[in-house]
Amino acid sequence: MSKRIRTAILGASGYTGADLVRLALTHPQIEITALAANSKAGQSMAAIWPHFAPYQLPDLTAAEAVDFAAIDVVFGCLPHAASASLLSTIPDCTVIDLSADFRLKSAETYAQWYGNAHPSPHLLPAAVYGLSEFARDDLVEAQLIACPGCYPTAVLLALVPLLEAGLITPARITINALSGVTGAGRAAKEANLFAEVAEAVHPYGLGHHRHMPEIEQQLGLAAGEAVTISFTPHLIPINRGELVTCIVEMAAGETPASLRAALASRYAEEPFVHLLPEGKAPATRMVRGSNHAVVNVFPDRIAGRAIVVAAIDNLVKGSSGQAIQNMNIALGLPETMGLEAAPLFP
Amino acid sequence: MSKRIRTAILGASGYTGADLVRLALTHPQIEITALAANSKAGQSMAAIWPHFAPYQLPDLTAAEAVDFAAIDVVFGCLPHAASASLLSTIPDCTVIDLSADFRLKSAETYAQWYGNAHPSPHLLPAAVYGLSEFARDDLVEAQLIACPGCYPTAVLLALVPLLEAGLITPARITINALSGVTGAGRAAKEANLFAEVAEAVHPYGLGHHRHMPEIEQQLGLAAGEAVTISFTPHLIPINRGELVTCIVEMAAGETPASLRAALASRYAEEPFVHLLPEGKAPATRMVRGSNHAVVNVFPDRIAGRAIVVAAIDNLVKGSSGQAIQNMNIALGLPETMGLEAAPLFP
Amino acid sequence: MSKRIRTAILGASGYTGADLVRLALTHPQIEITALAANSKAGQSMAAIWPHFAPYQLPDLTAAEAVDFAAIDVVFGCLPHAASASLLSTIPDCTVIDLSADFRLKSAETYAQWYGNAHPSPHLLPAAVYGLSEFARDDLVEAQLIACPGCYPTAVLLALVPLLEAGLITPARITINALSGVTGAGRAAKEANLFAEVAEAVHPYGLGHHRHMPEIEQQLGLAAGEAVTISFTPHLIPINRGELVTCIVEMAAGETPASLRAALASRYAEEPFVHLLPEGKAPATRMVRGSNHAVVNVFPDRIAGRAIVVAAIDNLVKGSSGQAIQNMNIALGLPETMGLEAAPLFP
């Protein structure tokens, strides 16, 4: 194929970066031009990711050593703060950031939740919040795309159409979330050792998880008013997968059936978001390794409430897959290009 | 030791029955006199439970073949309906039932949720609901003890003291629950195969799980009024362990700190229920294999609400361990006898 | 694309069948024309495989109801005996069998190990044993292809080049094998329940596993003499993946380095078989979900011996992926078509 997108992936030593490489390898238009990871600069990808041994890939370099003049698209898989600091210096590329740095519109909110001043607040107004299915118009030819967090992706796919249509109220949205361990990254921490995580489950970040303000910002935009949520994530012993169970209060006259109808209509033509048949519970095994999301609505036993459930693969639709989906949209490519692989089950 | 409790365990071929045998083996007063499992009658325990190979145990018989005249205590680990049918015919034993048959006080509610008429409704008034820490007076010399379900045990330990003291309101109690696979029993079903469950998570029983009316009955007694709950259980890939995350609305003037203080006071002398230090999240790995429960309270981001979390081992405090605890109380033995083993971690 | 291969997959309700569907969905030349599973005839694929919910697939039919006149390629994922009985009746298709029925050249050996007379022994001479990398000439335009078993695939990729070149002797080849649970199929058996398999490991089929005669047949062909092996498989708690650790005796003068050199040479141009760098141990996580195999050689502490290790995904290179690879070769397509996806890690 003659046309090629010269691509740099920054932060290629983490799970998100690796999954981006995995997907990029079979994307028909992406040329993996540069791979950066400062702590591993000079090493081969096969040395740190043996599953890439069969593939020809550039060696890792320092991010500062990448010749961005020869790059069309930059994917940033760096930690927050570091990401904005670096990405703000890159000229003339389409920048797709998977960190948290450009998701919040308010630099004040960012500072409050992330504990540091925003490195480049002047870029916030132009950054496009890249929940692909709800941002297509803004994504076309976007220069700076902030890919949503994994939990926000699942929650927003479940709730935004319902809030936008006024079928649910913004009061008392209560989200229980379950995530696989890759969400915690590849850093060597005792809490993430196999022996600590296997055969175990616990909640974390109770009342103060950093995805909260992001979810509230986007739900607020959908509701047209400020939204405060309850959000309790739990760590479960799986590698990939994220499931959110949202308890919502319905607007007067609405029913789980009317909510299902709204989602059915909203997602009927979507290639990656699927309303399941009535009564079928979303499960992470339905989407593992793929860019798909599955959602469904159930009646709650408490009158006037419904349970909206969504499942994604946190590394794909919740991260690297959506990043490529956003690139496809931004560059005018078919939106599903390189993302066609079916889920891996078992 | 001269004094011995001659014991029969009915349903010894299931996970609950096996865990009861495990605990009974080291209980200083229990003599395992008879083991019954109709589908496996005639087989040795080692044949169906190889981890018991080192132990001398009676062979399995049909339940009807047990000589109950030579039995002091009967533990019923049978499916609902079958349990009440059989247990109602046994004279002069202390009967400790781990099925659902004697938990609900209303035979109508039972019929509605379990799909069959109650086999022996005349026994319901005398059955003691055996949440050990809240039923001691009634348990002493009780003849028929209904051990709570696993989810109810965790939820009630978390919420009953708060409702009784009026610190939380009975409105909109929203419970998210996570359970290991042993809760589904040892029946060979496709849904419980390793390849279906591993690396996966999903909710089930949405809006209609059978533990709902039991939880509502007991919370209602604590609150002094009818309670309707939201309850969403999820299946996670672990063998043992159950964690409930309860979102509750506090009474006016109450705070997470006042809720913690109430639990601290209520459980200060309890050998098996433990309030964790402030900010420490309960985790199933803290209680694996043991009769302990751990609880804690956290502020919710939505004003006026709190998050109360509890973790137990579903097969021990949620089932067989609590059954032995109840036997100890009923017979006037030290309550912790045979239940001293510390959790197994990792 | 105008050219299409009309394909029927028989046995689409098992894990092997499902993984074939997964791969077929993104193969640019395969049209999934018919899906058969007698026990599930009439159901939709999404009903029994929710991860296929996003895809348009034919409903399941009985195998006998497939109109084979409209089919170009038949993949058989049926149990042994049933497979040969059915496949022997299909005219004018390329038949690719994933069962054991056409792997052994001797109907007597088959009867001895599988316990039934071979249903169609007249077809055995023409069946091509489809270890792709060693059967390309025979596979072109083959009408009946017997895909190797999963364990044989891993063992043969490790040892055939060494035996053919006389670098190792056929004496005392000792194979220790580890397999994920999907190898046992989707049948609901107590032994395959999550609670039985998780946190556990054990050997099985000690001394009499059915893959033994197949391995011996093929190693014998490579060695030019009869070979008797030691083979001990173990079940480990993973979904996918197979690893074989082969202890072999080297011919006089050979060393692990010379063995490595032979494998390096043999597999230098292979797209799916990879010799790892010296000292790097093969791991199943390097190949998960992909058609790749990784191999390496290590010195044994006992003089004159070497340890040859290989890892594959049992459902892909060990089954469905190799079946598609064989189809590609048989039909003159690029051998890697539809098999380009990189491994899924984590």
Next chain:
Amino acid sequence: MSKRIRTAILGASGYTGADLVRLALTHPQIEITALAANSKAGQSMAAIWPHFAPYQLPDLTAAEAVDFAAIDVVFGCLPHAASASLLSTIPDCTVIDLSADFRLKSAETYAQWYGNAHPSPHLLPAAVYGLSEFARDDLVEAQLIACPGCYPTAVLLALVPLLEAGLITPARITINALSGVTGAGRAAKEANLFAEVAEAVHPYGLGHHRHMPEIEQQLGLAAGEAVTISFTPHLIPINRGELVTCIVEMAAGETPASLRAALASRYAEEPFVHLLPEGKAPATRMVRGSNHAVVNVFPDRIAGRAIVVAAIDNLVKGSSGQAIQNMNIALGLPETMGLEAAPLFP
């Protein structure tokens, strides 16, 4: 109980130390007097091991701060070298070391395999190698006990009686071993992260694992001649459990049945070592959390050979449980005291 053994556990912040604490808590004679872990000195046990929250335990101190004059028994769960350096300075205690430091009789061999000169070679002659079932006479009143490694424990229980009786030859003993992750300790290393280990398996330490010389030393003593083994360990995704599959060559005239008979006779009265019924494969789930070992013998397909399999819990019989068993023997207590708990399955 009036009589108490004042006990110090050094290295209580590791998995081995924690499992020793778990067992010590229910041992009727052990008083946990001091717990040491230099890197965590000053912290409470509940802070680093939340599953001990319900228990009253001393805070952690530096090992040097322990008042050994008030201690009867010291358990050393320290890394090698550090262990011998410290333990060699302790006067007048029964010292039970779980490190590798006193297992090898030759300081030269130790230096060769562990990479450092032995810190206290003068103590090696008096150290008792504490494979309990084979060292009872030497253990009584022993002052320095070297507990075997986990792999050696399993291998030696399987093979020593056969070698001692001359039923197998010392030639070409080929051991395949599988271990859970706790064997690697609690250090935060990338290789032991959940996402690296789950859904995966690989061999490690190929040809140079440190348990090799220990196994060879002890097998050599049993055989009466030097023994060189093949030993290939693999890491599997479980917390606890170790399984060894040993391929051995039988002496002339011997059969798997005669080997089984020898093990049956040898272990008939042993409380913790059990020969399984003919044909029943040892499995780690049979021993999880307990001090039991299970063994069995199977015919190999290669004539003249047999397959001897053993399974243990690496943290109990392979480490902390055997340490307590050794203490019981050394102090003249009933050998099973504190180790009666049945295995935890599932």
